[in-house]
Amino acid sequence: MKKRIWTVLVLVLSMMLAACGTVKNGKPATEAVKLTADDQLYIGFVLDTLKDERWYKDKELFEEAVRSQGARVKTLAANGNDDVQLKQAELLIEEGVDVLVVVPHDAAFSAAIVELAHKADVKVISYDRLITNAPVDYYISFDNVKVGEVQAAEIVKQAPSGSIAYIGGAESDNNAILFRQGAMNVLKPLIDKGTIKLVYDQYTDGWDPKKAEANMKTALGKNGNKINAVVAANDGTAGGVINALSAAGLAGKVPVSGQDAELEGVRRVVAGTQSMTVYKPISLLATQAAEMAVKVAADKEINADQSINNGAADIPAVLLEPVAVTKDTIRTTVVKDGYLTEEQVYGK
Numbered sequence: 053m054k055k056r057i058w059t060v061l062v063l064v065l066s067m068m069l070a071a072c073g074t075v076k077n078g079k080p081a082t083e084a085v086k087l088t089a090d091d092q093l094y095i096g097f098v099l100d101t102l103k104d105e106r107w108y109k110d111k112e113l114f115e116e117a118v119r120s121q122g123a124r125v126k127t128l129a130a131n132g133n134d135d136v137q138l139k140q141a142e143l144l145i146e147e148g149v150d151v152l153v154v155v156p157h158d159a160a161f162s163a164a165i166v167e168l169a170h171k172a173d174v175k176v177i178s179y180d181r182l183i184t185n186a187p188v189d190y191y192i193s194f195d196n197v198k199v200g201e202v203q204a205a206e207i208v209k210q211a212p213s214g215s216i217a218y219i220g221g222a223e224s225d226n227n228a229i230l231f232r233q234g235a236m237n238v239l240k241p242l243i244d245k246g247t248i249k250l251v252y253d254q255y256t257d258g259w260d261p262k263k264a265e266a267n268m269k270t271a272l273g274k275n276g277n278k279i280n281a282v283v284a285a286n287d288g289t290a291g292g293v294i295n296a297l298s299a300a301g302l303a304g305k306v307p308v309s310g311q312d313a314e315l316e317g318v319r320r321v322v323a324g325t326q327s328m329t330v331y332k333p334i335s336l337l338a339t340q341a342a343e344m345a346v347k348v349a350a351d352k353e354i355n356a357d358q359s360i361n362n363g364a365a366d367i368p369a370v371l372l373e374p375v376a377v378t379k380d381t382i383r384t385t386v387v388k389d390g391y392l393t394e395e396q397v398y399g400k
């Protein structure tokens with residue numbers, strides 16, 4: 053915030069000079085008042101990727117919410133590349149952002165972003181995914197353990213016994229760890245009782261649907277196609293899993309979870325090849341994060357009701373509620389909120 057203090061000092065000094073009727077640098081001192089306009093807060097948004105449908109929504113909604121508060125925003129996406137993401141953060145810091153909002157590609161690697169930002173007196177907000185082992189200033193996301201819990205709860209409701217496969221997200225993403233943790237909160241007691249058997253348990257590099265498909269093929273191969281249900285961590289991986297099931301003639305016969313309420317995911321729920329998805333109201337996340345970012349940039353107090361230890365410190369956190377969506381609740385959740393339209397989902 054040193055930069056802002058200087059700006060204010062320059063502004064005050066210039067106004068005093070103007071009051072004395074003096075001229076600064078050969079220009080009328082009233083020019084200095086323009087500093088208020090130039091002083092518009094500047095927010096940098098650094099995304100891991102724009103590959104999954106949801107991140108477009110995050111980008112649009114976040115930018116809109118920042119602009120509606122009169123601040124400036126620039127978004128850069130790193131295509132899943134850590135070095136690119138660090139470079140993009142560096143560029144934005146050099147451009148003079150007042151705060152950096154980061155969706156880290158790799159939870160641990162991105163600690164370097166926090167270090168860089170803090171050296172320049174720029175605060176960092178971890179958006180949706182937590183940066184680990186660095187004193188990041190704030191974290192805003194959904195209750196990601198709960199996401200995993202609602203996924204597994206719906207799957208065991210539909211397939212109360214038998215063999216289950218877990219197809220997770222990217223292990224480098226702290227969320228993927230939390231989703232799995234939540235799923236295991238539900239599955240473990242049933243595994244211990246012997247009601248269900250976890251026959252395959254694999255993270256998916258880079259959240260890549262093709263890799264999820266290959267992993268699901270391996271799972272089916274190893275188990276002679278005898279898999280009764282799949283907890284897949286998001287709609288992307290669920291799509292890969294369902295392709296693999298389809299090739300084995302099992303699509304629609306094996307319950308599969310998902311997350312994100314992506315259009316394709318919700319359409320598969322309607323078609324019956326996917327059993328559920330998790331709706332995370334991105335507009336709430338993006339709007340609240342934008343409000344937080346503008347406040348932090350303006351050095352105002354933030355009320356975070358929770359805190360999460362990320363290995364380096366207790367990080368003030370805001371965690372929003374995820375919502376389970378099945379065939380019966382599509383209209384009363386995602387459609388009702390305008391996240392997807394009736395026409396998009398049902399083609400009417």
Ligand code: BGC
Pocket residue numbers: 104106180181221225227228259286287311312
């Ligand atoms: C997000 C999910 C998303 C996944 C892949 C996770 O960190 O929370 O909503 O599906 O990344 O992009």
